[in-house]
Amino acid sequence: MKYIDEYRNGAVAQAVAAQIQKEATPARHYRFMEFCGGHTHAIFRYGIETLLPSNVEMVHGPGCPVCVLPIGRVDMAVQLAQKPGVILASYADMLRVPGSGKVSLLTAKARGADVRMVYSTLDALEIARQNPNRQVAFFAIGFETTTPMSASALLQAQAQGLTNFSLFCNHVMTPPAMRAILGIEGVPLDGFVGPSHVSTIIGTRAYRFVPDAFGKPVVISGFEPLDVLQAILMLVRQVNSGRAEVENEFARAVGEEGNVKAQTVIDRVFQVRDRFEWRGLGAIPSSALELRPEWHDWDAERRFDLEPIVASDHPACQCASVLRGQIKPQDCKVFATACTPETPLGSCMVSSEGACAAYYRYGRHQSAG
Numbered sequence: 001m002k003y004i005d006e007y008r009n010g011a012v013a014q015a016v017a018a019q020i021q022k023e024a025t026p027a028r029h030y031r032f033m034e035f036c037g038g039h040t041h042a043i044f045r046y047g048i049e050t051l052l053p054s055n056v057e058m059v060h061g062p063g064c065p066v067c068v069l070p071i072g073r074v075d076m077a078v079q080l081a082q083k084p085g086v087i088l089a090s091y092a093d094m095l096r097v098p099g100s101g102k103v104s105l106l107t108a109k110a111r112g113a114d115v116r117m118v119y120s121t122l123d124a125l126e127i128a129r130q131n132p133n134r135q136v137a138f139f140a141i142g143f144e145t146t147t148p149m150s151a152s153a154l155l156q157a158q159a160q161g162l163t164n165f166s167l168f169c170n171h172v173m174t175p176p177a178m179r180a181i182l183g184i185e186g187v188p189l190d191g192f193v194g195p196s197h198v199s200t201i202i203g204t205r206a207y208r209f210v211p212d213a214f215g216k217p218v219v220i221s222g223f224e225p226l227d228v229l230q231a232i233l234m235l236v237r238q239v240n241s242g243r244a245e246v247e248n249e250f251a252r253a254v255g256e257e258g259n260v261k262a263q264t265v266i267d268r269v270f271q272v273r274d275r276f277e278w279r280g281l282g283a284i285p286s287s288a289l290e291l292r293p294e295w296h297d298w299d300a301e302r303r304f305d306l307e308p309i310v311a312s313d314h315p316a317c318q319c320a321s322v323l324r325g326q327i328k329p330q331d332c333k334v335f336a337t338a339c340t341p342e343t344p345l346g347s348c349m350v351s352s353e354g355a356c357a358a359y360y361r362y363g364r365h366q367s368a369g
């Protein structure tokens with residue numbers, strides 16, 4: 001297949017779904033986690049769950065960078081935005097995530113902070129170029145997909161002498177989070193639909209520990225509906241035959257080694273943090289990145305003396321349980337009532353990749369009790 005439409009062909013999708021129906025053993029229950037929020041949205045947007053037999057259950061994972069950022073880091077960004085002379089630049093979703101006391105970056109902006117929405121790190125660099133007498137801090141978040149852009153922004157800033165640019169680094173890594181999920185008691189999983197964009201950077205071999213150490217299969221999948229259905233079929237087949245391997249459904253974009261050029265750029269700028277707090281998963285060792293010592297001058301946390309903030313989620317918010325795969329969004333008591341995309345209480349309702357946003361957008365709130 002070469003064109004997008006072919007990956008959305010309804011007749012082929014019905015045929016793959018029929019094959020899943022045929023091959024899923026009625027006597028057992030299959031529980032697969034799609035790690036990535038992009039897959040969660042594809043599953044609801046194309047009604048994939050409705051095509052699956054009732055004994056094949058999809059569990060939504062924590063693969064949404066906005067959702068997994070703990071509230072304390074949002075509070076630190078709000079603090080940073082309020083420093084005199086600072087322009088804080090970030091992606092749109094991040095601006096709406098409520099911090100402590102429901103204070104988001106948008107709230108800070110309404111109270112006078114200079115917060116600007118950008119589409120890329122290049123936009124943030126441009127703001128720094130246009131405001132040589134101001135400090136521009138970029139609120140960098142994301143999994144391995146967006147990390148190369150942050151690294152390359154710093155390399156460009158250095159090359160162009162943009163000393164008024166800095167990075168508030170919140171980049172996190174997928175494999176340690178998968179390891180943490182597999183260690184959670186009471187969340188049985190039979191395998192993962194592996195991320196697509198992340199895997200283009202880190203390659204398939206980054207997931208080998210999942211079958212090797214945990215005996216679970218991983219199938220890397222693209223974001224189109226046929227990709228996801230095919231990946232589910234491949235997982236069912238692995239489970240049925242007692243295999244646990246990393247398989248690659250998304251071979252048109254993902255290789256074993258990943259994008260070595262991007263990895264080199266990341267390595268020039270970042271090193272692994274000892275530990276990092278994740279919303280819902282707690283502090284996970286070696287699960288995030290920080291700037292290398294030679295880049296400390298560009299580190300917003302150091303430049304502006306930001307102290308770590310530990311804060312609790314809104315008491316009614318169950319994002320943590322959603323992100324751990326313990327409950328579905330509509331099980332949260334405030335889903336679609338006190339918490340909607342217009343009035344989000346938690347990050348999973350804000351982010352375009354969040355599970356709660358997916359359930360809401362594709363109509364699951366209509367059946368929520």
Ligand code: SF4
Pocket residue numbers: 316317318319320322329332333334335336339340344345346347348349350356
């Ligand atoms: S419905 Fe809102 S409060 Fe509940 S888990 Fe989802 S985002 Fe969090």
